[in-house]
Amino acid sequence: MKKQPVLITDAARSPDEQFRSRQIRYVTMMSVRAACLIAGAVLISARPPWLGFWLILCAAGMVFLPWAAVLIANDRPAKSKAERAASAAAERERHQAALAEQPAEEIEYLTIDGEHWAEREQQQR
Template sequence: MKRQAYQPILITDAPRSQDDQLSSRQKRYVLMMSVRVACLIGGAILVGVDAPLLWLWLPLCAVGMVLVPWLAVLLANDRPPKEEHRLANRFRPRHREEPGPTALTAQERPHRVIDGEP
């Protein structure tokens, strides 16, 4: 296995630190949960004042209170995307100039000999 030469990382190419990622995910989670609290308070106020179109606003608030926590947890556990070069070779088609081993007949295929004695 060949070792790759050391490639220095440019500061502009360096990924964000784990602490930075964690703090941004925490801020996003708190913001989304505050939206959930706003939906709860808004729904309570709409019921209290007997607002017009209550049949429309109340389900919207309920959907917000149910979906926002789910999305908040998904986004809080999200991590940055993988680097592109890690998967670049996996999806690139392979070009063969000579026929592969499956294109040869059984007699034409090279035989592997395993010798039991050294």
């Protein structure tokens, strides 16, 4: 019985590996598009039954596949739960640091108080 290798890291794939896999997917999809073009030409010369259906299918592949290939090639893998949590923590730290840099006198706090609003309305009149 084979033992499963032990995972020693939760590191994501390197950007180079991700880019290479996206390149392979793009080339594969564009090859299928080229096959649709060739198949359409062969179908026109062979005149099989249901020619219109097959030509529409090939045309749909030639139109849809480039759009999908570009979307897939430009998409990065989804962030894991740990990456999202780390990103949120970093954003909170940046926000805390920005607040710490401002002197307390410059920070205007909103106080919700009935008397405060009544005084403000009288001042505006």
